[in-house]
Amino acid sequence: MMLLIVALVSFVAAVIPMLFYAYVAWSLDHHEKEPLWLLAVTFLWGAVPAVVLSLFAELLFDVPLRLAFSSPNAGFLSVALIAPIVEEIFKAIPLVFIFIFFRHEFDGLMDGLLYGALVGFGFAMTENFFYFLGSSSQGGAAFLGTIVLRAFVFGLNHALYSSMFGLGLALARYATSQATRALAPLGGLALAIFIHMLHNFLNSTGSLICLGSLFVAWGGVLGWLALVWWALREEARLIRQELQDEVESGLLTPRQVEAAASYRARMQARNHLMRNGQRQRARLLDKICLLAAELAFKKRQFRLLGNENGNAEMIAALRQEIANIQEALYSESA
Structure with a gap:
């Protein structure tokens, strides 16, 4: 025993x-x-x-x-x-x-x-x-x-x-x-x-x-x-840098890019939505931030290493997924 x-x-x-x-x-x-x-x-x-x-x-x-x-x-x-x-x-x-x-x-x-x-x-x-x-x-x-x-x-x-x-x-x-x-x-x-x-x-x-x-x-x-x-600081700098043209194209907003780069900014935005009873929008924001960060990393890989492991296809797929979530996010706010 x-x-x-x-x-x-x-x-x-x-x-x-x-x-x-x-x-x-x-x-x-x-x-x-x-x-x-x-x-x-x-x-x-x-x-x-x-x-x-x-x-x-x-x-x-x-x-x-x-x-x-x-x-x-x-x-x-x-x-x-x-x-x-x-x-x-x-x-x-x-x-x-x-x-x-x-x-x-x-x-x-x-x-x-x-x-x-x-x-x-x-x-x-x-x-x-x-x-x-x-x-x-x-x-x-x-x-x-x-x-x-x-x-x-x-x-x-x-x-x-x-x-x-x-x-x-x-x-x-x-x-x-x-x-x-x-x-x-x-x-x-x-x-x-x-x-x-x-x-x-x-x-x-x-x-x-x-x-x-x-x-x-x-x-x-x-x-x-x-x-x-x-x-983490270097990753945040990279995310802001790589996603600048995504803001210019209209895929992401400046606030979404900052939320993707800064954990504090993301939590502040998320908590604001949660306090206002917008739980679904908070979940969608989380998804956008993670996908946006992944998009930034894949863009760096493509920029430095070319189409290694199908980077171009991954970038296109990530952009499309973010666009779909943006539509859902806007419909939630309508």
Whole structure:
């Protein structure tokens, strides 16, 4: 009975925080929401295949390490050197898949940060579950301490690491230089591995030096939030720029473009409509804002990359869908 309770507590403590973090990361993507199924696949890859493949690879490397080094040194090298390399490589796989086969969904910096964070949250969820179970044999204090440390104090670590590779892919997405296209993803992966190594190294010292891992973790999280803020500002600037001619053509109004670019402006417009009992108009406005943002991203793709993945057809379809919603919006106001 006690084992069942421990397993249940471990499961809840592993799953709930990571799902919450994933939701927060998703909600930060204000302008153009990614397909939920693709986000779910990314999260689940981190939760199952990436963990299994990493465990298998680490066991393979563990054998020669233990033959070449004493047990404490081999364990330290495995944690501080081998684990960061193999884990970041296997977490990178779904991001490469999305980048190659769903390039039309990989629009910019925010997408790279989001997909990278989600695969990291999935990985942390499964890894934490097994860590929680393992710590339960050391007593209640160790069990609770492990939950607090891994789910909350260091709960964002894996998302931070893998989002660096996502950032590298995002930088390569619209790069005009062949060197940048090749080096940005490699640099992102190297940075992910380095931060992961640094955290594991500091956390494995068993002395006050391990407190440095706190600065690495939370300094990295603050840096990640700064990147999100910058990415959203750049996306807002892009939306305003790319949709200017849509205002001139009459497809969109200036207020609709501003609502598409600014989450605050959108919420103000939406809340105004809701307070006046115009719920249907508020829903239509939301749709227009999301479609307008997607139109802006597709126009940039067409401008920089040509008719990649049928960008011209997507642009025409988005314009038509917006025009249809505009008709419905005007009929609601009539």
